Amino acid sequence: MTAEQVEQVRRFNRTVAERVGVLHDHYLGAARPYGQARLLWQIGDGGTHDVRSVRDRLGLDSGYVSRLLRALERDGLVVVEPHPRDRRVRTVRLTSAGRTERARLDERSDALAASLLDPLDARQRDRLTAAMATVERLLTAAVVSLEVLDPDHPDAAHCLRAYATELARLFDGGFDPARSLLPDPGELRAPRGLFLVARLHGEPVGCAGLKLPAGAPAEIKRVWVRPDTRGLGLARRLLxxxxxxxxxxxxxxxxxxxxxxLEAATRLYRDSGYTEVPAFNDEPYAHHWFEKRLTRHPRQDR
Known part of the structure; x- marks a missing residue:
């Protein structure tokens, strides 16, 4: 990245912070600062939520979230209590007053959004909202994390189940994992390989495995991205x-x-420099086989 790019991001952040009012103690003219308002909105009116999942979604540390929740509790807007089946887990839900406050925040947020668009003509509004959609998509892509996990980890298992379910829907005649050349979990553990899981706001949204057999080419297996997160460039990043x-x-x-x-996957591989080659295995569900020469790096642990 360049210094000019960094400075542009900083200017953008300052402009947005000033224009949407997060610098004020009373966000949108209400009685609370932005942090409390944002947490109240995230909890929503859809029932009870795990506090940890709310915290992960907002990317906040537990101490700060606890302080925000205590403030909302004092005002009678939320109820925080242990989970009925696991008292180590805290849950949070809105009270009737909290739902009323959230509805008021929605009304004022709509009014603020309208005030941003009102001075612009129709063409400028289209340009601004399209640019916002692009920024939102790219910022979302930037907060996706990749982590090497054991193939038996719950998040890895979740991705592999979703992968198999999607293939069963897409393939002619369905998909039977028992017929496929599935790698043994040991082939996706160091030193024989690895398994990557992508997370967005703490939730698993993608995966990919790598086999590193001794004396043979590396092999990529089970590349999958959750449908609602496609378009973020995640499959390309995993690859x-x-x-x-x-x-x-x-x-x-x-x-x-x-x-x-898997037409999109085939396009991705071709666009990423892979060349189609004759079959190098007996995978019954494969129609295309690809390979790519790699630029060697000094060997090191990562």
Whole structure:
């Protein structure tokens, strides 16, 4: 990144903070600062929520969230209590007064959004909202984290189940994991491989595995991204991360296979520099086989 890019981001942040009123102690003219208002809105009126999931969604530390919740409790807007089946877990829900306050925040937020658009003509409004959608998408992509997990980790297992369910819907004749050349979990653990899981706001939204067999090319397996997070460039990021790790392991070649129904995946592989080659395995669900030469890096642990 360049210094000019960093400065542009900082200018953008200052402009947004000033224009939407987060610098004021009484956000949107209400009795509370922005942090409390945002937490109140996140809790929502959809029942009871795990405090940890709310905290993960907002990217806040537990101490700060606890202080915000205590302030909302004092004002009678939320109820925080232990989970009925696990008292180690705290839950939070809005009271009747909290739902009323949230509805008032929604009304005032709509009015603020309208005030941003009102001075602009129709063409400018379209440009602004389109630019906002792009910024939102890119900022969301920037907060996705990648972590190497054991294939038996609950988040990894969740991704693999979702992957198999989607293939069963897309493939002609469905998808039976028992027929596929699924890697043994041990092949996706160090030193024989690894399994990457992508998380957004604490939730697993994608995965990809890498086999690192001795004396053979590296192989990428089970690349999946949750449908509602596609368009963020996550599949490309997973692919690039596995290529980097394979190269650092000393691999000079990486391979993968895919089904004809996965047209977007096939385009991604071609666009990412993969060349179609003759079949190198007996995967019954594969119609295309690809490989890519890697730029070697000094071998090191990551």
């Amino acid at each position: 690039a991360e596995l290529e980097e790790r394979a190269a650092r392991h000393g691999s000079e070649l990486v391979r993968l296979d895919t089904n004809k129904a």
